[in-house]
Amino acid sequence: MNRPYYGYSKMQMEDPEEVQHRRAQFLIHKSLQKSDSIGSQRKQQPIWLKMKVCKLKIKIGRKLKRIRKSILLRFSKGHVVCYKHLICQLKSWKHALH
Numbered sequence: 001m002n003r004p005y006y007g008y009s010k011m012q013m014e015d016p017e018e019v020q021h022r023r024a025q026f027l028i029h030k031s032l033q034k035s036d037s038i039g040s041q042r043k044q045q046p047i048w049l050k051m052k053v054c055k056l057k058i059k060i061g062r063k064l065k066r067i068r069k070s071i072l073l074r075f076s077k078g079h080v081v082c083y084k085h086l087i088c089q090l091k092s093w094k095h096a097l098h
Contacts, residue, residue, distance in 0.1 A: 057097055064090050 068090050071083060 060097055064094055072091060 066086060071086055
């Protein structure tokens with residue numbers, strides 16, 4: 001150990017593939033950490049709430065379909081314009097729910 005105080009130890013040359021592999025591992029690790037932090041920040045709805053909302057949408061969709069069919073049966077051919085207007089309104093309500 002008779003090295004001068006200003007002396008540096010010689011580093012071995014690294015293989016370029018090794019350097020690239022290490023860099024890729026670092027980037028993968030960094031992106032996984034980022035996705036974990038984003039995932040933990042997002043607040044998820046409980047499953048039962050999603051199920052209730054889904055069932056409610058189905059129930060409303062069925063009622064709108066029934067109303068549309070009943071309107072179709074009630075109107076005569078002379079009221080087609082009014083019927084089409086009502087159908088457009090029902091469809092817009094349905095799209096608003098989705």
